[in-house]
Amino acid sequence: MRITYIHQHFKTPAMAGGTRSYEFARRLVEHGHEVHVITGHPDGDRTRISTESGIVVHWLPVNYDNSMTYGRRLWSFFDFVRRAAAVAGRLRHDLVFATSTPLTVAIPGAYAALRRRVPMVLEVRDVWPETPIALGALRSPPSRWAALRLEAWAYRRAARVIALSPGMAESIQRRFPDVTVTVVPNSSDRALFAGADRAGEEVRRRTPWLGDRPLVLYAGTLGRANGVDYLVRMAARLADRDPDVRVVILGDGMMRDQIRDLAAELGVLDRNLFMLGPVPKSEVVAFFGACDLAVSAFVNIPELRNNSPNKVFDAFAAGRPVAVTHGGWIADLIAANAAGLVLPPDDPEGAAAAVAAFVRDGAAMTGAREAASALGRDRFDRDLLFQDFERVLTEARRAPRPRRTRRPHRAGRRTVRRAGR
Incomplete structure (x- = not known):
């Protein structure tokens, strides 16, 4: 498969932070898949491309760090949405995989999937927006309403959902019973920690x-x-x-x-x-x-x-x-x-x-x-859990493709529909 993998906070082992996306993407490449990762990186003022262990990584000039206020984080999230959608929309793929946080990654993911009429798999790393609401990051009624609408919109556009814990999966399925959820928790990289x-x-x-x-x-x-x-x-x-x-x-x-x-x-x-x-x-x-x-x-x-x-x-x-x-x-x-x-x-x-x-x-x-x-x-060996991860992607690839609705062309006050050929 050709897979577009969208993760704003993608890290390699040479960087500080979690490497789940790197390790799963690397294994996908080893299994014969072509993987393009779209991520953010604060250095520079333009997109750069590198190859990391066979993964083609598109580094977008989007600033983010853990010391940011909630307001600055929201600005970073939507800056990434805009830039990631532009890159993902140009790529040819058989499947789009988008992983939170933040859940806004579903926006470029769904756009890219719809554009190529391929499925999207959404990975949920925390139950959003329950967590930011509980922490006081989303305080106003309009922000909570928008977040809940985004959550529902994202789940309904995903062919499959991956949750990182049983409780996350239960929360999603309780509120969205039609969503197919598979638990693939974080994992233990025993090879990395062997020494x-x-x-x-x-x-x-x-x-x-x-x-x-x-x-x-x-x-x-x-x-x-x-x-x-x-x-x-x-x-x-x-x-x-x-x-x-x-x-x-x-x-x-x-x-x-x-x-x-x-x-x-x-x-x-x-x-x-x-x-x-x-x-x-x-x-x-x-x-x-x-x-x-x-x-x-x-x-x-x-x-x-x-x-x-x-x-x-x-x-x-x-x-x-x-x-x-x-x-x-x-x-x-x-x-x-x-x-x-x-x-x-x-x-x-x-x-x-x-x-x-x-x-x-x-x-x-x-x-x-x-x-x-x-x-x-x-129970948590990364190679074992990768098998579950790859199986979800393979099953999603065979799921029905999303339909792209054509908009009618308007001429004056008349609506002219393009005839099928």
Whole structure:
């Protein structure tokens, strides 16, 4: 198949951020498909094209970063819609694949699919607009109305929908029962993390403040939804309970300055809590290899419990236990498999006690590592989940093609319809 793959936030392993789209697109190429990715990139003032592992990538000059305000993000989303539609409309393809966030990617996806009369598959990485409404990003009634209309419009124009968690799929099917939804969660790239232990040892050797001390790692976005201030408050309790435990926050986002200020205020910054900037995926491997416990953090609201955080599956790939600060399917998975900790929401003191006890319990750590590794191997291996992903695309390719309605040509006050030939 010739596939146009639209993802505003596409990343290669040399860049900071999740690489799900890169890894799936690369595997599509290896299976004989032709893949064109359309994405945004802030560098330069014109579109450039490169080839990454056989993927033809169209880099559009659209600025975006995690520190942007909601207003600037919306501007970026619609700038990408305009530019992506122009590029996608020129490409010849057998199928269009559009992946959120944001859900506005469905607009150029549906346009390109209709133009070539081919199917579109839509991938939903969070339930939108439920999440931005819950976080206060969409406050006015008109913005919420428009977002809900866009959601309904997008789902009804998709031949298939891929959701990243069972809860996302259930939410979509409850509200849109005619939509065919398949769950393909984020996955564990075990090949990428095969050398994590060795790389982690090197990180510990070259980092004097770490050495052989226990390490708790958060690697991800520092946004309002993530509630990373919880980890800062936990670190403050750990400083009194077990001061040798190190907490590392690796990443960037709009809340970075506030988190740093809080850490300085509580006296833990560069004492037992260390904030590092975003690093390429290839370097993230080393930090997961060095850590004893990886953390997935979100604020405690129901709309975020269906997320499928990359960091959880990276931890599984590295064979590392996971602690979650929220409920939902990931928390249930961790608890059912004894693969880490479910920390008490809104209780940093209780979290500090649980973490301090866990990282000093050799038997519990060994068992949790084995359980995490088994989850990455048996349930979330990227090669296994890619088979489900490719099957959805193949099935969608055989789905009925969308019809393109011809508009009548008007001459004066008469309507003249073009005769079929």
